[in-house]
Amino acid sequence: MNDTPPVVAMRGIVKRFPGVLASDHVDFVLRRGEIHALLGENGAGKSTLMNILAGLYRADEGTIAVHGTPASFGSPRQAIEAGIGMIHQHFMLVPSQSVTENILLGLEHPRFRLRLAENERRVAELGEQFGLKVDPRAKIWQLSVGEQQRVEILKLLYRGADVLILDEPTAVLGPAETEQLFKTLRGMTAQGKSIIFISHKLNEVVSIADRVTVMRRGKVTAADVPTASTTAGELARLMVGRDVLFRVEREAQQPGPVVLSFENLSAENDRGLPALHELSLQVHAGEIVGLAGVAGNGQRELAEVATGLRRATGGRIRLNGEDITN
Ligand SMILES: Nc1ncnc2c1ncn2[C@@H]1O[C@H](COP(=O)(O)OP(=O)(O)OP(=O)(O)O)[C@@H](O)[C@H]1O
Ligand SMILES: [Mg+2]
Structure with a gap:
Protein backbone atom coordinates (compact mmCIF):
# COMPACT_ATOMS: atom_id res chain seq x y z
CA MET A 1 0.00 0.00 0.00
CA GLY A 241 -29.80 -7.74 -9.88
CA ARG A 242 -30.68 -11.44 -10.00
CA ASP A 243 -29.14 -14.73 -11.04
CA VAL A 244 -28.53 -15.02 -14.74
CA LEU A 245 -28.76 -18.22 -16.72
CA PHE A 246 -26.04 -18.41 -19.32
CA ARG A 247 -27.62 -21.37 -21.09
CA VAL A 248 -30.99 -21.02 -22.72
CA GLU A 249 -33.02 -24.20 -22.99
CA ARG A 250 -34.93 -24.21 -26.24
CA GLU A 251 -36.92 -26.76 -28.19
CA ALA A 252 -36.02 -27.30 -31.83
CA GLN A 253 -38.40 -25.35 -34.05
CA GLN A 254 -40.24 -26.91 -36.97
CA PRO A 255 -39.93 -24.23 -39.68
CA GLY A 256 -42.98 -23.41 -41.79
CA PRO A 257 -43.04 -22.29 -45.43
CA VAL A 258 -40.69 -19.54 -46.73
CA VAL A 259 -42.23 -16.12 -46.16
CA LEU A 260 -39.36 -13.83 -47.07
CA SER A 261 -36.55 -14.55 -49.47
CA PHE A 262 -33.60 -12.61 -50.77
CA GLU A 263 -32.16 -13.95 -54.03
CA ASN A 264 -28.68 -12.83 -55.13
CA LEU A 265 -29.41 -9.41 -53.67
CA SER A 266 -26.91 -6.61 -54.27
CA ALA A 267 -26.93 -3.03 -53.00
CA GLU A 268 -24.59 -0.13 -52.43
CA ASN A 269 -23.89 1.83 -49.27
CA ASP A 270 -24.22 5.61 -48.86
CA ARG A 271 -20.84 6.12 -50.47
CA GLY A 272 -21.85 4.22 -53.58
CA LEU A 273 -19.64 1.25 -52.73
CA PRO A 274 -20.91 -2.33 -52.83
CA ALA A 275 -22.47 -3.27 -49.48
CA LEU A 276 -24.36 -6.44 -50.39
CA HIS A 277 -22.87 -8.93 -52.85
CA GLU A 278 -25.45 -11.33 -54.28
CA LEU A 279 -26.79 -12.20 -50.87
CA SER A 280 -29.30 -15.03 -50.61
CA LEU A 281 -31.28 -15.78 -47.47
CA GLN A 282 -34.63 -17.34 -46.64
CA VAL A 283 -36.86 -16.69 -43.67
CA HIS A 284 -39.42 -19.37 -42.81
CA ALA A 285 -42.66 -18.83 -40.94
CA GLY A 286 -42.30 -19.13 -37.16
CA GLU A 287 -38.53 -18.83 -36.98
CA ILE A 288 -36.13 -16.20 -35.71
CA VAL A 289 -33.17 -15.67 -38.04
CA GLY A 290 -30.07 -14.15 -36.50
CA LEU A 291 -27.80 -11.94 -38.56
CA ALA A 292 -24.34 -11.91 -36.99
CA GLY A 293 -21.48 -9.62 -37.91
CA VAL A 294 -19.52 -6.56 -36.91
CA ALA A 295 -21.46 -3.34 -37.53
CA GLY A 296 -20.81 -1.89 -40.97
CA ASN A 297 -20.84 -5.12 -42.94
CA GLY A 298 -24.11 -4.63 -44.78
CA GLN A 299 -26.67 -5.34 -42.07
CA ARG A 300 -28.16 -1.86 -42.24
CA GLU A 301 -28.22 -1.88 -46.04
CA LEU A 302 -29.99 -5.25 -46.03
CA ALA A 303 -32.69 -3.96 -43.67
CA GLU A 304 -33.09 -0.81 -45.74
CA VAL A 305 -33.40 -2.66 -49.05
CA ALA A 306 -35.89 -5.07 -47.48
CA THR A 307 -38.07 -2.21 -46.23
CA GLY A 308 -37.84 -0.16 -49.43
CA LEU A 309 -35.63 2.59 -48.03
CA ARG A 310 -32.75 1.71 -50.35
CA ARG A 311 -32.68 0.45 -53.95
CA ALA A 312 -31.36 -2.97 -54.79
CA THR A 313 -28.81 -2.89 -57.62
CA GLY A 314 -29.33 -6.56 -58.38
CA GLY A 315 -31.30 -9.63 -57.31
CA ARG A 316 -34.85 -10.08 -56.02
CA ILE A 317 -36.80 -9.86 -52.79
CA ARG A 318 -39.96 -11.94 -52.43
CA LEU A 319 -42.56 -11.70 -49.71
CA ASN A 320 -44.95 -14.68 -49.66
CA GLY A 321 -43.88 -15.35 -53.21
CA GLU A 322 -44.63 -11.86 -54.49
CA ASP A 323 -41.75 -9.86 -55.98
CA ILE A 324 -41.36 -6.71 -53.86
CA THR A 325 -37.93 -5.60 -55.15
CA ASN A 326 -37.61 -1.82 -55.26
N1 LIG B 1 -28.69 13.76 -22.29
C1 LIG B 1 -29.62 13.06 -21.66
N2 LIG B 1 -30.87 13.57 -21.47
C2 LIG B 1 -31.81 12.86 -20.82
N3 LIG B 1 -31.62 11.63 -20.30
C3 LIG B 1 -30.43 11.07 -20.46
C4 LIG B 1 -29.36 11.75 -21.15
N4 LIG B 1 -28.27 10.94 -21.15
C5 LIG B 1 -28.63 9.82 -20.50
N5 LIG B 1 -29.91 9.89 -20.09
C6 LIG B 1 -30.62 8.86 -19.32
O1 LIG B 1 -29.83 8.55 -18.20
C7 LIG B 1 -29.83 7.13 -17.95
C8 LIG B 1 -28.42 6.62 -18.00
O2 LIG B 1 -27.97 6.67 -19.34
P1 LIG B 1 -26.48 6.36 -19.79
O3 LIG B 1 -26.38 6.69 -21.23
O4 LIG B 1 -25.54 7.00 -18.88
O5 LIG B 1 -26.41 4.78 -19.59
P2 LIG B 1 -25.32 3.73 -20.06
O6 LIG B 1 -25.02 2.89 -18.88
O7 LIG B 1 -24.20 4.41 -20.73
O8 LIG B 1 -26.14 2.85 -21.11
P3 LIG B 1 -25.73 2.22 -22.54
O9 LIG B 1 -25.17 0.87 -22.24
O10 LIG B 1 -27.04 2.12 -23.24
O11 LIG B 1 -24.77 3.13 -23.23
C9 LIG B 1 -30.75 6.53 -18.98
O12 LIG B 1 -32.02 6.37 -18.42
C10 LIG B 1 -30.77 7.56 -20.08
O13 LIG B 1 -31.98 7.52 -20.80
MG1 LIG C 1 -23.47 4.38 -22.68
Missing part, protein backbone atom coordinates in the same frame (compact mmCIF):
# COMPACT_ATOMS: atom_id res chain seq x y z
CA ASN A 2 1.14 3.55 -0.54
CA ASP A 3 -0.47 6.92 0.11
CA THR A 4 -0.27 8.49 -3.34
CA PRO A 5 -3.76 9.74 -4.05
CA PRO A 6 -5.68 7.96 -6.81
CA VAL A 7 -5.49 9.40 -10.31
CA VAL A 8 -9.24 10.09 -10.20
CA ALA A 9 -11.63 10.06 -7.24
CA MET A 10 -15.29 10.86 -7.87
CA ARG A 11 -17.40 11.14 -4.72
CA GLY A 12 -21.15 11.36 -4.26
CA ILE A 13 -21.82 12.20 -7.90
CA VAL A 14 -25.47 12.99 -8.62
CA LYS A 15 -26.84 13.70 -12.10
CA ARG A 16 -30.53 14.12 -12.81
CA PHE A 17 -32.19 14.11 -16.21
CA PRO A 18 -35.92 14.75 -16.56
CA GLY A 19 -37.53 11.73 -14.92
CA VAL A 20 -34.25 9.84 -14.40
CA LEU A 21 -31.63 9.78 -11.70
CA ALA A 22 -28.75 8.82 -13.99
CA SER A 23 -26.11 9.06 -11.23
CA ASP A 24 -27.32 8.39 -7.72
CA HIS A 25 -24.51 9.33 -5.30
CA VAL A 26 -21.85 7.47 -7.22
CA ASP A 27 -18.29 6.95 -5.98
CA PHE A 28 -15.63 5.93 -8.45
CA VAL A 29 -11.87 5.57 -7.98
CA LEU A 30 -9.17 5.06 -10.62
CA ARG A 31 -5.57 4.19 -9.80
CA ARG A 32 -2.48 4.84 -11.87
CA GLY A 33 -1.62 2.16 -14.39
CA GLU A 34 -4.82 0.16 -14.05
CA ILE A 35 -7.53 -0.83 -16.49
CA HIS A 36 -10.75 -0.23 -14.61
CA ALA A 37 -13.96 -1.54 -16.14
CA LEU A 38 -17.24 0.24 -15.64
CA LEU A 39 -19.82 -2.47 -16.13
CA GLY A 40 -23.58 -2.17 -16.39
CA GLU A 41 -26.64 -2.85 -18.52
CA ASN A 42 -28.11 -0.37 -20.99
CA GLY A 43 -29.15 2.79 -19.21
CA ALA A 44 -27.23 1.98 -16.01
CA GLY A 45 -25.54 5.39 -16.10
CA LYS A 46 -22.04 4.47 -17.29
CA SER A 47 -21.73 7.01 -20.11
CA THR A 48 -23.31 9.74 -17.98
CA LEU A 49 -20.78 9.27 -15.18
CA MET A 50 -17.87 9.33 -17.60
CA ASN A 51 -19.29 12.28 -19.56
CA ILE A 52 -19.12 14.14 -16.25
CA LEU A 53 -15.49 13.13 -15.74
CA ALA A 54 -14.66 14.14 -19.33
CA GLY A 55 -16.20 17.59 -18.94
CA LEU A 56 -19.20 17.06 -21.21
CA TYR A 57 -21.82 17.19 -18.44
CA ARG A 58 -21.81 18.97 -15.12
CA ALA A 59 -22.73 16.97 -12.02
CA ASP A 60 -25.61 18.30 -9.90
CA GLU A 61 -23.81 17.19 -6.76
CA GLY A 62 -20.53 15.59 -5.76
CA THR A 63 -16.82 16.19 -6.13
CA ILE A 64 -14.01 15.13 -8.41
CA ALA A 65 -10.35 15.02 -7.41
CA VAL A 66 -7.53 14.43 -9.89
CA HIS A 67 -4.25 13.34 -8.28
CA GLY A 68 -5.74 14.49 -4.98
CA THR A 69 -6.56 18.00 -6.20
CA PRO A 70 -10.21 19.09 -6.44
CA ALA A 71 -11.25 19.55 -10.07
CA SER A 72 -14.29 20.84 -11.87
CA PHE A 73 -14.48 20.61 -15.63
CA GLY A 74 -16.68 22.99 -17.60
CA SER A 75 -15.72 21.51 -20.96
CA PRO A 76 -13.86 18.57 -22.55
CA ARG A 77 -11.01 21.00 -23.18
CA GLN A 78 -10.60 21.60 -19.45
CA ALA A 79 -10.70 17.86 -18.79
CA ILE A 80 -7.99 17.16 -21.36
CA GLU A 81 -5.86 19.91 -19.84
CA ALA A 82 -6.06 17.88 -16.63
CA GLY A 83 -5.01 14.80 -18.64
CA ILE A 84 -8.45 13.18 -19.01
CA GLY A 85 -9.89 12.29 -22.41
CA MET A 86 -12.78 10.18 -23.66
CA ILE A 87 -13.46 8.19 -26.81
CA HIS A 88 -17.19 8.12 -27.38
CA GLN A 89 -19.42 5.38 -28.73
CA HIS A 90 -19.72 7.34 -31.96
CA PHE A 91 -16.48 8.72 -33.33
CA MET A 92 -16.08 12.40 -34.00
CA LEU A 93 -13.72 12.53 -36.98
CA VAL A 94 -13.91 14.53 -40.21
CA PRO A 95 -13.97 11.96 -43.07
CA SER A 96 -12.47 14.22 -45.76
CA GLN A 97 -9.43 15.18 -43.68
CA SER A 98 -6.27 13.23 -43.01
CA VAL A 99 -5.37 11.38 -39.83
CA THR A 100 -2.93 14.09 -38.76
CA GLU A 101 -5.32 16.93 -39.64
CA ASN A 102 -7.99 15.29 -37.49
CA ILE A 103 -5.56 14.92 -34.62
CA LEU A 104 -4.63 18.62 -34.84
CA LEU A 105 -8.25 19.70 -35.19
CA GLY A 106 -9.42 22.00 -32.43
CA LEU A 107 -5.95 22.82 -31.15
CA GLU A 108 -5.76 26.56 -31.32
CA HIS A 109 -2.44 26.73 -33.09
CA PRO A 110 -2.97 27.25 -36.82
CA ARG A 111 0.75 27.09 -37.40
CA PHE A 112 0.58 23.38 -36.48
CA ARG A 113 -0.95 22.90 -39.91
CA LEU A 114 1.95 24.65 -41.57
CA ARG A 115 4.29 22.21 -39.91
CA LEU A 116 2.23 19.30 -41.13
CA ALA A 117 5.19 17.09 -42.03
CA GLU A 118 6.62 17.52 -38.54
CA ASN A 119 3.26 16.63 -36.98
CA GLU A 120 2.89 13.63 -39.23
CA ARG A 121 6.19 12.39 -37.87
CA ARG A 122 4.98 13.01 -34.32
CA VAL A 123 1.78 11.05 -35.00
CA ALA A 124 3.79 8.19 -36.50
CA GLU A 125 6.05 8.17 -33.43
CA LEU A 126 3.12 8.05 -31.03
CA GLY A 127 1.60 5.24 -33.09
CA GLU A 128 4.87 3.37 -32.86
CA GLN A 129 5.19 3.94 -29.10
CA PHE A 130 1.71 2.67 -28.28
CA GLY A 131 1.20 0.08 -31.00
CA LEU A 132 -1.46 2.11 -32.84
CA LYS A 133 -0.55 1.55 -36.45
CA VAL A 134 -2.17 3.99 -38.86
CA ASP A 135 -0.90 6.02 -41.83
CA PRO A 136 -0.70 9.68 -40.65
CA ARG A 137 -1.53 10.88 -44.19
CA ALA A 138 -4.48 8.62 -44.93
CA LYS A 139 -7.90 10.26 -45.16
CA ILE A 140 -10.36 9.14 -42.49
CA TRP A 141 -12.86 7.84 -45.05
CA GLN A 142 -10.23 5.41 -46.32
CA LEU A 143 -9.80 3.79 -42.90
CA SER A 144 -11.53 0.82 -41.32
CA VAL A 145 -13.52 1.43 -38.15
CA GLY A 146 -10.71 -0.13 -36.10
CA GLU A 147 -8.20 2.28 -37.63
CA GLN A 148 -10.52 5.23 -36.96
CA GLN A 149 -10.64 4.17 -33.34
CA ARG A 150 -6.84 4.26 -33.24
CA VAL A 151 -6.97 7.82 -34.57
CA GLU A 152 -9.32 8.76 -31.71
CA ILE A 153 -6.89 7.24 -29.21
CA LEU A 154 -3.92 8.99 -30.85
CA LYS A 155 -5.82 12.26 -30.68
CA LEU A 156 -5.97 11.98 -26.90
CA LEU A 157 -2.36 10.83 -26.56
CA TYR A 158 -1.22 13.76 -28.72
CA ARG A 159 -2.94 16.06 -26.23
CA GLY A 160 -1.04 14.42 -23.40
CA ALA A 161 -3.92 12.44 -21.85
CA ASP A 162 -2.88 10.06 -19.08
CA VAL A 163 -6.41 8.92 -18.31
CA LEU A 164 -8.28 7.44 -21.27
CA ILE A 165 -11.96 6.63 -21.09
CA LEU A 166 -13.19 4.23 -23.78
CA ASP A 167 -16.97 3.95 -24.10
CA GLU A 168 -17.90 0.47 -25.38
CA PRO A 169 -14.81 0.37 -27.63
CA THR A 170 -15.28 -3.21 -28.80
CA ALA A 171 -18.83 -2.72 -30.07
CA VAL A 172 -17.47 -1.79 -33.51
CA LEU A 173 -14.62 -4.31 -33.63
CA GLY A 174 -14.24 -7.88 -34.81
CA PRO A 175 -12.47 -10.47 -32.63
CA ALA A 176 -9.00 -9.89 -34.13
CA GLU A 177 -9.30 -6.11 -33.80
CA THR A 178 -10.53 -6.49 -30.22
CA GLU A 179 -7.47 -8.57 -29.36
CA GLN A 180 -5.26 -5.91 -30.97
CA LEU A 181 -6.98 -3.17 -28.96
CA PHE A 182 -6.47 -5.12 -25.73
CA LYS A 183 -2.77 -5.44 -26.50
CA THR A 184 -2.59 -1.70 -27.06
CA LEU A 185 -4.41 -0.99 -23.79
CA ARG A 186 -2.04 -3.23 -21.83
CA GLY A 187 0.91 -1.49 -23.49
CA MET A 188 -0.48 1.89 -22.50
CA THR A 189 -0.90 0.95 -18.84
CA ALA A 190 2.62 -0.47 -18.82
CA GLN A 191 3.72 3.05 -19.79
CA GLY A 192 1.82 4.61 -16.88
CA LYS A 193 -1.51 5.47 -18.52
CA SER A 194 -4.72 4.66 -16.67
CA ILE A 195 -7.76 3.40 -18.53
CA ILE A 196 -11.49 3.30 -17.88
CA PHE A 197 -13.14 0.66 -20.02
CA ILE A 198 -16.92 0.96 -20.29
CA SER A 199 -18.63 -2.27 -21.23
CA HIS A 200 -21.54 -4.58 -20.74
CA LYS A 201 -19.64 -7.63 -22.00
CA LEU A 202 -18.69 -9.79 -19.03
CA ASN A 203 -16.07 -11.95 -20.71
CA GLU A 204 -14.22 -8.89 -21.99
CA VAL A 205 -14.28 -7.23 -18.61
CA VAL A 206 -12.89 -10.33 -16.93
CA SER A 207 -10.15 -10.70 -19.55
CA ILE A 208 -8.94 -7.07 -19.83
CA ALA A 209 -9.70 -5.24 -16.58
CA ASP A 210 -7.71 -5.19 -13.34
CA ARG A 211 -10.67 -3.90 -11.38
CA VAL A 212 -14.33 -3.44 -12.03
CA THR A 213 -17.05 -1.13 -10.75
CA VAL A 214 -20.59 -2.29 -11.46
CA MET A 215 -23.56 0.05 -11.92
CA ARG A 216 -27.28 -0.60 -12.03
CA ARG A 217 -29.97 2.05 -12.48
CA GLY A 218 -27.67 4.93 -11.58
CA LYS A 219 -26.20 3.27 -8.49
CA VAL A 220 -22.94 1.47 -7.86
CA THR A 221 -23.69 -2.14 -6.91
CA ALA A 222 -20.04 -3.14 -6.47
CA ALA A 223 -17.09 -0.79 -6.28
CA ASP A 224 -13.51 -1.45 -7.14
CA VAL A 225 -13.63 -5.26 -7.28
CA PRO A 226 -10.39 -6.97 -8.41
CA THR A 227 -11.40 -9.05 -11.44
CA ALA A 228 -9.12 -11.86 -10.27
CA SER A 229 -11.35 -12.36 -7.22
CA THR A 230 -14.69 -12.55 -9.01
CA THR A 231 -16.47 -14.55 -11.70
CA ALA A 232 -18.59 -13.71 -14.72
CA GLY A 233 -21.60 -15.17 -12.89
CA GLU A 234 -21.11 -12.96 -9.85
CA LEU A 235 -20.63 -9.89 -12.03
CA ALA A 236 -23.76 -10.74 -14.01
CA ARG A 237 -25.76 -10.92 -10.79
CA LEU A 238 -24.44 -7.52 -9.68
CA MET A 239 -25.20 -6.05 -13.07
CA VAL A 240 -28.71 -7.42 -13.50
